[in-house]
Amino acid sequence: MTNEIWITVLGLGFISFLIRISGFILASHLPKHGAWARGLEALPGCLIVSLVTLMMIYGSALEWITGSIVLVISALTHRPNLAMFCGIALIAALRQLGL
Amino acid sequence: MRASRTVRIEILYGMRDMLPMSLAAATYGLAFGLLASQSGFNNFQTISMSVLVFGGSSQLVAMDQLVLGVGPAAAIIAGAALNMRILLITASMESVMRDRSWWHIGLGTFLATDASVALMQTAKSRLMTDSYWYFFGGGASLYLVWIVVTTIGTFLSSGVPDPELIGLDFAIIAIFVAILPGMWRGYVDVFPWFIALGTVIFFGVWLSEYASWGLIVGAIFGAMAAGLKND
Numbered sequence: 495m496t497n498e499i500w501i502t503v504l505g506l507g508f509i510s511f512l513i514r515i516s517g518f519i520l521a522s523h524l525p526k527h528g529a530w531a532r533g534l535e536a537l538p539g540c541l542i543v544s545l546v547t548l549m550m551i552y553g554s555a556l557e558w559i560t561g562s563i564v565l566v567i568s569a570l571t572h573r574p575n576l577a578m579f580c581g582i583a584l585i586a587a588l589r590q591l592g593l
Numbered sequence: 594m595r596a597s598r599t600v601r602i603e604i605l606y607g608m609r610d611m612l613p614m615s616l617a618a619a620t621y622g623l624a625f626g627l628l629a630s631q632s633g634f635n636n637f638q639t640i641s642m643s644v645l646v647f648g649g650s651s652q653l654v655a656m657d658q659l660v661l662g663v664g665p666a667a668a669i670i671a672g673a674a675l676n677m678r679i680l681l682i683t684a685s686m687e688s689v690m691r692d693r694s695w696w697h698i699g700l701g702t703f704l705a706t707d708a709s710v711a712l713m714q715t716a717k718s719r720l721m722t723d724s725y726w727y728f729f730g731g732g733a734s735l736y737l738v739w740i741v742v743t744t745i746g747t748f749l750s751s752g753v754p755d756p757e758l759i760g761l762d763f764a765i766i767a768i769f770v771a772i773l774p775g776m777w778r779g780y781v782d783v784f785p786w787f788i789a790l791g792t793v794i795f796f797g798v799w800l801s802e803y804a805s806w807g808l809i810v811g812a813i814f815g816a817m818a819a820g821l822k823n824d
Contacts, residue, residue, distance in 0.1 A: 499638050501665040502672075506655050507645030509673045514702040517683030518690055533820030537685040538710050539776040540789040540815030541678065542769055544808045545707065547793040549766045551804075557766065564770045574714070574771035575613045581767035586760030 556593060560585045600726045607730025610715040614708035614731075615738040617764035621649045622739050626746015628653070632660045636747045643743040647706065647736060651675040678809050682709055688723050701725060704732025711768060714775035784822055789815030 524530040550561055560581050568577035622643065629639040634656065646652050655672030659665070683702045686709060690701045705728075712731045713722065721727040776782075789811040796807025 495633055495659075496635075496638075498659060498665050498668075499634055502655055502659055502668045503638060503642045503645060505665060505669040506642070506651065506672045509669060510646050510648055510651065510676045510679070511699075511703060513673065513676050513680050514683050514705055515699065517680035517705075518687055518698060518702050520680070521684035521687035522691065529820035531820075532822070533816040534685060534687070536778075536782065536785045536819030537681055537812060537816040538713050539778065539782055540785050540819070541681055541685070541808075541812040542710055542773060542776050543786045543789045543815065544793045544811035545678075546766070546769050546773060547790050547811070548797065548804060548808045549769065551794065551797040553766070557763065560763065561766060561770045564767050565773060568771040569774040572775070574711075574768065574775060577771035578613050578617075578764065578767040581771070582760040582764055584760075585763045586758070589757065589760070 556585065556588055560588070603721060603724045603726040604730030604733075606719055606721065607712065607724075607727040607732075608734040610712060610719075610727075611708060611731035611734050613764075613768055614711055615735050616761075617768050618649065618708065618735060619738055619742045620761040620764060622742035623746040623749075625649065625652055625656075626743040627749060629656055629743075630747045632656055634747075636744075639747045640740065640744055643740050646672070646676075647703070647739060648672070648676050648679070649739075675805055678707070678812070679705055681809065681812050682707070685710070685713070686728065689725055689728050693725060697725065701729060701732070704729065704736055706732070706735065707769070708732075708735055711772045714772045717775070781819070781822075785815040785819040788818040 521534060524534065546561075550558065553561070563584060564577045564581035567580050568574050571577065625643070626639055629642070630636065634642075642652050642656075646655075651672035654675055655668040658668035658671045683705045686701070686705060690698045693701070709728060709732060712728060716722045716724065716727055719727070792811035792814045793804075793807040796810065797804050800807070
């Protein structure tokens with residue numbers, strides 16, 4: 495098992511770095527104008543939408559409700575950190591109430 | 594003198610803006626350290642994994658696969674599949690690292706995580722969207738937190754309060770939900786975001802075995818929709 499763990503640690507570390515640097519190299523060879531540029535500009539937002547959807551898709555009703563409240567607080571206050579801490583406090587309180 | 598002061602300020606802003614994400618990652622790192630020590634990893638192996646891989650979900654999945662006895666190759670493939678999304682993140686950070694030396698690029702891409710996308714939003718309000726040192730400060734502070742909490746997790750082995758009781762398990766979801774409004778660029782995002790959302794739901798409902806691939810495909814399809822829309 496020890497050797498298998500070391501192979502995995504070193505192998506995954508190496509592959510992960512290759513993945514990271516490949517993204518930069520790939521993007522640096524793409525045109526800086528037109529369709530590719532528009533796609534790259536939209537990529538961070540699309541990535542966050544996909545990430546949130548994936549996290550929420552199997553979430554409980556409580557997580558959906560709290561997530562929606564976090565979204566509203568963040569949109570109204572423009573303070574994502576405040577919204578995050580409100581969400582943590584709210585879900586902890588609701589769970590304490592047995593919901 | 595002024596240049597080094599500017600660099601220092603940008604690093605400090607990056608570190609400061611990364612704090613909420615560090616809190617979210619800390620719960621994850623603690624869990625990883627704990628689970629690894631209970632799964633046959635010694636402390637040195639656990640800490641080495643966090644030092645070299647620096648990817649929460651991929652570390653957990655690779656460890657899980659090893660415990661199931663599928664062997665290192667399958668464990669590496671499973672972990673790497675989850676890290677494929679970081680390729681998209683470093684692609685969208687290209688302007689931050691453009692014209693930098695290769696060791697800067699290597700370091701900058703190594704420190705890129707999901708949290709770097711959150712920093713892109715805070716960078717806008719600080720007018721630092723192309724500041725290498727801002728992203729370096731944020732990434733380096735998260736990296737240090739990740740290693741420290743993993744190390745703490747390996748030594749605790751038990752007796753950690755249940756994160757669900759104090760809502761900390763929700764921190765990672767909450768922070769990404771909270772940064773969504775800041776990523777919104779206006780009506781131009783409606784169609785790409787709808788495509789990304791629909792793709793992930795399609796994978797989640799009809800191809801649930803490959804749900805994590807839905808994240809990557811959804812982001813790519815959304816970006817493609819944005820690129821092709823005005824042509």
